[in-house]
Amino acid sequence: MLDHIGIRCADFARSLGFFQQALAPLGISVVMQVSAAQTGDHDHAGFGRDGKPDFWIGNAPGAHGGVHVAFAAGSRAEVDAFHQAALAAGGRDNGAPGIREHYHPHYYGAFVLDPDGNNIEVVCHRPG
Structure with missing residues (x-):
């Protein structure tokens, strides 16, 4: 049913560091990063296991819900x-x-x- 979910963050670097540290005990790490230049939008980081990003963060405050x-x-x-x-x-x-x-x-x-x-x-x- 669900493929992945994402949340926005006000400070991308701070949130990236937080989730890297907080999710490490679960065996979850950054498996993909895409830049604003690539997306035409904002920077994003995808966390997951086995190469599949299931949880994303992005620096898109105010862009949408x-x-x-x-x-x-x-x-x-x-x-x-x-x-x-x-x-x-x-x-x-x-x-x-x-x-x-x-x-x-x-x-x-x-x-x-x-x-x-x-x-x-x-x-x-x-x-x-």
């Missing part, structure tokens, strides 16, 4: 259908369906802001 939730899709067609349905339901576009190579070559996602401004994503990791 405080939570980012990504649901897993079984196909790119499901991502497209989500995006269309969410817009029809009153959501606001926050990233049309497409490849996000800065995460990995097959990362196909779409983003919508819900009525409260939370960033809701659906992502498919499968090729084609």
